[in-house]
Amino acid sequence: MEPVSERYILYYWPTIQGRGEFVRLALEEAGVPYEDVARGREGMGPIERVLDRELELHAPFAPPVLRAGELLIGQTTNILQFLGARHGLAPRSLTARLWCNQLQLTIADIVAEAHDVHHPISVNSYYEDQKKEASARAKDFRSQRIPKFLGYFERVLDNNAGSGGYAASTKLTYVDLSLFQLVAGLRYAFPNTMARLQPQWPRLIALHDMVAARPRIAAYLKSKRRIPFNEDGIFRHYIELDEQV
Amino acid sequence: MEPVSERYILYYWPTIQGRGEFVRLALEEAGVPYEDVARGREGMGPIERVLDRELELHAPFAPPVLRAGELLIGQTTNILQFLGARHGLAPRSLTARLWCNQLQLTIADIVAEAHDVHHPISVNSYYEDQKKEASARAKDFRSQRIPKFLGYFERVLDNNAGSGGYAASTKLTYVDLSLFQLVAGLRYAFPNTMARLQPQWPRLIALHDMVAARPRIAAYLKSKRRIPFNEDGIFRHYIELDEQV
Numbered sequence: 001m002e003p004v005s006e007r008y009i010l011y012y013w014p015t016i017q018g019r020g021e022f023v024r025l026a027l028e029e030a031g032v033p034y035e036d037v038a039r040g041r042e043g044m045g046p047i048e049r050v051l052d053r054e055l056e057l058h059a060p061f062a063p064p065v066l067r068a069g070e071l072l073i074g075q076t077t078n079i080l081q082f083l084g085a086r087h088g089l090a091p092r093s094l095t096a097r098l099w100c101n102q103l104q105l106t107i108a109d110i111v112a113e114a115h116d117v118h119h120p121i122s123v124n125s126y127y128e129d130q131k132k133e134a135s136a137r138a139k140d141f142r143s144q145r146i147p148k149f150l151g152y153f154e155r156v157l158d159n160n161a162g163s164g165g166y167a168a169s170t171k172l173t174y175v176d177l178s179l180f181q182l183v184a185g186l187r188y189a190f191p192n193t194m195a196r197l198q199p200q201w202p203r204l205i206a207l208h209d210m211v212a213a214r215p216r217i218a219a220y221l222k223s224k225r226r227i228p229f230n231e232d233g234i235f236r237h238y239i240e241l242d243e244q245v
Numbered sequence: 246m247e248p249v250s251e252r253y254i255l256y257y258w259p260t261i262q263g264r265g266e267f268v269r270l271a272l273e274e275a276g277v278p279y280e281d282v283a284r285g286r287e288g289m290g291p292i293e294r295v296l297d298r299e300l301e302l303h304a305p306f307a308p309p310v311l312r313a314g315e316l317l318i319g320q321t322t323n324i325l326q327f328l329g330a331r332h333g334l335a336p337r338s339l340t341a342r343l344w345c346n347q348l349q350l351t352i353a354d355i356v357a358e359a360h361d362v363h364h365p366i367s368v369n370s371y372y373e374d375q376k377k378e379a380s381a382r383a384k385d386f387r388s389q390r391i392p393k394f395l396g397y398f399e400r401v402l403d404n405n406a407g408s409g410g411y412a413a414s415t416k417l418t419y420v421d422l423s424l425f426q427l428v429a430g431l432r433y434a435f436p437n438t439m440a441r442l443q444p445q446w447p448r449l450i451a452l453h454d455m456v457a458a459r460p461r462i463a464a465y466l467k468s469k470r471r472i473p474f475n476e477d478g479i480f481r482h483y484i485e486l487d488e489q490v
Contacts, residue, residue, distance in 0.1 A: 053400045053401075053403075053404055057404055058344050058347075059400070059404075060347065061351045061354075061394070061397050070340075071339075071340060071343065073343050073347065074347045074351075075346070075347045075350040075351065077322075077350060078343055078346050078347045078350060081346070082343060094316075095315075095316060098316065098318050098323055098327060099303050101320070101323050101326070102303075102305065102318065102319045102320045102323045105320040105322060105323060106306045106319075106320065109306075109357075112354075112357065116361065120365045120366060120378065120382070121365060121378065121381045121382050121385060122381070122382065122385035122389070123385075124385060124389050125385075133365065133366060133378050133381075136366045136367070136378075137365070137366050137367065140366060140367035140368075140369060140370075144367070144369050149306070152306050155298045155304070156298075158298075159298055159302055159304075
């Protein structure tokens, strides 16, 4: 690990967990100081400036973005790969690093689909303007996509059984933190669906609980730094999009 | 670069370009031998086996998958990161490697959206069963998303002007190959839209042309190894989803 002299700066929307939450969880578990800058006095100004290519050579397409000294890093999986290597949240071998990144990219795929459930037609219009299409997409997501993805992650955990319950290594990695967040988010958005299905995934649920109980994560989840789930984020609880019981 | 003793094996659907094409282009430009295995005598059998967690410790969620000796690597951006580092298709510094991966992930985002244009509700049903929703999503994709993403990549190229016209370095990287494929795919799927809009992105179009003219890429594009675009892939030409002229 390289010494870290600068405080990290995280650029992400200040009122939602969103994709930024996967980065926040890694920073919290690493126990490194960071500034969640848009939640401070300047509000959205820093985000606008970091997206400005006149100011930033490597201006990103969208938040989350992490500033680490002279580095400016965009895209969630890219940030996690960087933080994982720097703070002992990823294994060192090439094989294992590729595997972690592969799993994280697969998590990113279902996170994108979880978003598109409530915005199947356009991110530029409101959920209320695409409710009918959202209902159809939610049905497919609940019945096909959640079981396919979470069943996959359960099998990954099963293949790594005997390694302490972690997904990709014998120690905690950023992938485990992200699987915690995925389960938490899906439970928030689709409580009926998850209540019915989750007994199929005992290893995944055990991992969720193990991550939630880690001292730094438990402290974070109780703190004001953890923004509650809400209907502006990726995982949204619209009763009409969940399974009816 | 490490010596490569084994022939690469690519596992991808044999009848479409799809996400596998980003990998094929990198392998072709690198000039390394590879077997596009599902196009051979065994057909889909090898893909089914590589997805089987009983056989593969690191079974992937979905193709494309690359076997490199003992390594089995899934997820397109993950494969490209690996090939880029191994075959001189990515810069060596940490800053530049992160930047390449970030740009590739942003390309992956628009590729996923290009797919969802014709499948906005479900990947488990046919386009013909979601045509109305596809029409609405296509309108948004053409008017909002293509300009936003391609405008972003044009600015990236502008910020790197004076470096030979490449996106992320002073030499060709896998990002340039993927930007070529993105432009080619969007032109195939949305010819009217692209014909009208592309004068806005002169650097991006120049990069497309430069990549297409590289000897190994030009030879590949003329060969039978290049599967033609078609309506089973990601970039599909449905006249009703393009701008009407």
